[in-house]
Amino acid sequence: MSAASNAxxxxxxxxxxxxxxxxSLLIAALTHRSAGKSNNERLEFLGDSLVNHVVxxxxxxxxxxxxxxxxxxxxxxxxxxxxxxxxxxRLDLGAALVLGTGERKSGGRNRHSILAxxxxxxxAAILVDAGFEVAREVLAGWFGxxxxxxxxxxxxxxxxxxxxxxxxxxxxxxxxxxxxxxxEDHAQEFLVSCKVAPFTDVWEGRxxxxxxxxxxxxxxxxxxxxxxxx
Amino acid sequence: MSAASNAxxxxxxxxxxxxxxxxSLLIAALTHRSAGKSNNERLEFLGDSLVNHVVxxxxxxxxxxxxxxxxxxxxxxxxxxxxxxxxxxRLDLGAALVLGTGERKSGGRNRHSILAxxxxxxxAAILVDAGFEVAREVLAGWFGxxxxxxxxxxxxxxxxxxxxxxxxxxxxxxxxxxxxxxxEDHAQEFLVSCKVAPFTDVWEGRxxxxxxxxxxxxxxxxxxxxxxxx
Numbered sequence: 362m363s364a365a366s367n368a369x370x371x372x373x374x375x376x377x378x379x380x381x382x383x384x385s386l387l388i389a390a391l392t393h394r395s396a397g398k399s400n401n402e403r404l405e406f407l408g409d410s411l412v413n414h415v416v417x418x419x420x421x422x423x424x425x426x427x428x429x430x431x432x433x434x435x436x437x438x439x440x441x442x443x444x445x446x447x448x449x450x451r452l453d454l455g456a457a458l459v460l461g462t463g464e465r466k467s468g469g470r471n472r473h474s475i476l477a478x479x480x481x482x483x484x485a486a487i488l489v490d491a492g493f494e495v496a497r498e499v500l501a502g503w504f505g506x507x508x509x510x511x512x513x514x515x516x517x518x519x520x521x522x523x524x525x526x527x528x529x530x531x532x533x534x535x536x537x538x539x540x541x542x543x544x545e546d547h548a549q550e551f552l553v554s555c556k557v558a559p560f561t562d563v564w565e566g567r568x569x570x571x572x573x574x575x576x577x578x579x580x581x582x583x584x585x586x587x588x589x590x591x
Numbered sequence: 592m593s594a595a596s597n598a599x600x601x602x603x604x605x606x607x608x609x610x611x612x613x614x615s616l617l618i619a620a621l622t623h624r625s626a627g628k629s630n631n632e633r634l635e636f637l638g639d640s641l642v643n644h645v646v647x648x649x650x651x652x653x654x655x656x657x658x659x660x661x662x663x664x665x666x667x668x669x670x671x672x673x674x675x676x677x678x679x680x681r682l683d684l685g686a687a688l689v690l691g692t693g694e695r696k697s698g699g700r701n702r703h704s705i706l707a708x709x710x711x712x713x714x715a716a717i718l719v720d721a722g723f724e725v726a727r728e729v730l731a732g733w734f735g736x737x738x739x740x741x742x743x744x745x746x747x748x749x750x751x752x753x754x755x756x757x758x759x760x761x762x763x764x765x766x767x768x769x770x771x772x773x774x775e776d777h778a779q780e781f782l783v784s785c786k787v788a789p790f791t792d793v794w795e796g797r798x799x800x801x802x803x804x805x806x807x808x809x810x811x812x813x814x815x816x817x818x819x820x821x
Contacts (some may be wrong), residue, residue: 394797397778402659407651410644417640418718421633429632463774488648493723544625544693561791567624 369457376452378502379487379495388459390486393475395461401482408485412440415484415500419508427513430580434519435511437587439504445477448503454479519580523557526586532558535582537575540565550574557582599687606682608732609717609725618689620716623705625691631712634719638711641718642670645730649738657743660810664749665741667817669734676703678733679710749809753787756816762788765812767805770795780804787812 370387374380381387386404394400416439420432427435438444449455455470458479469475480503488496524534541552551571555564555578564585566578600617604610611617616634624630646669650662657665668674679685685700688709699705710733718726754764771782781801785794785808794815796808 395774395778395780403651403657403662406659406662407647410640410647414640414644417637421637427633429636432633432636461774461778493727497723543697544691548625548627548691550625559791561789 373453373457377483377499379491379499381486381490383490386486386490387483390482391454391457391479392459393461393464393469393479395464395469396459397461401479404482404485404489405478406485407488408481408483411484411488411496412445412481412500415497416440416504416508418497419501419504420511423508423511424513430519430577431513433584434580435513437584438511439507441587442477443473444507445480446473448507449476449480452480452503454483519576519583523579523582526583527557527559530559535579537578539571539574553578555579555582560585603683603687607713607729609721609729611716611720613720616716616720617713620712621684621687621709622689623691623694623699623709625694625699626689627691631709634712634715635708636715637718638713638715641714641726642675642711642730645714645727646670646734646738648727649731649734650741653738653741654743660749660807661743663814664810665743667814668741669737671817672707673703674737675707675710678737679706682710682733684709684713749806749813753809753812756813757787757789760789765809767808769801769804783808785809785812790815 370384371380374387389399390401390404392400394402413436416436417432420427420435420439424432424435454476458470458475460469460475464472464475484496484500487499527534535558536556538554538556539551540554542549543552544550549569551568551574553566553571553574555566555575557564560582562585564578564581566574566576566581568574568577600614601610604617619629620631620634622630624632643666646666647662650657650665650669654662654665684706688700688705690699690705694702694705714726714730717729757764765788766786768784768786769781770784772779773782774780779799781798781804783796783801783804785796785805787794790812792815794808794811796804796806796811798804798807
């Protein structure tokens, strides 16, 4: 099959915003592991870090007053699997996926984890084909609409979010404890711990006030929950 | 103080392998949060993703036969805090750090977490000052010697590593269970779960054989342990 003369792939590349010099990279990015040993898993590894970094640059520029914690939480919204799958659906990646028979029959084309992984692999394939700056520009097209909707003000605070998640899942409220207060008066730093019933780990948080440190700890627990559920 | 005429900072930039056009970015990267509100935390957020991505590119090229899981584990060795701190010590970043009085008196210059964070912030400062390709080249100088020592063959397998860690910390051995076997005969995929006594979470792993799937699950638990201890 000559990929270059394949009409559906040509149309896909139009939607994606990039036409490959090496069409085999495009095919590799679309090939799920169920289709065999030569698949998109290595590209997905590379693409995951590319997407994380490009979104970090965009957020760094877009929110000059955001703290590190706020930037992390904004990024988590953009790079979470369900959002990547949304973008993959918008680009209609599903139809072009190369799947094993089993995955094909069981609806793999619409599976969110497969779509999200393929989108990351596609990002890496563009990087390998054309370099960082081109990949960054193409990704700006994918993520731009979502980035525009972000705002620092509509972020519910992490302590509230964590408590809602715990109550929604039938767990008791978290227990915060101040471990240390350091620094001069004008730049005091609080270190707190946060224990959360469903987990055996204990999280720590820092901040210029007890409240800020607790918010920081709660944000870390939320990141863990997001990470584990991914 | 004119940073450009500051001899220690000039020497530091020689060791780092990059001279800043905007010296205020260098100062920002070296300023710990204990020194006040204008510090390196936002740069560290950006630098963390830059380092992860640049190392991913290098490993992707250096190990064309490595699986996604192997690439992840190799990267974890390079980007772990203790290794970043080693590089920061080699560059003698500690002497140039801007710290609050408390951190200065309690030995903050030698604290590994502060050094690792400053190294990430410095990477981002170079990115902001000169763009991705220049930053990538500078980072190649920092990480090159460590990347050269990596090899796929001397990697102890994840199941062995996990068992050793658990036994070393007085915990029972992990429990693996096959959850599903899917795919055609020539491309079967095993899905297994792994339960580990000190954690309430259950991890999953996939692979072309039961053993491979168990290795994959064990690798994910190891990543979690590394993440929590960071």
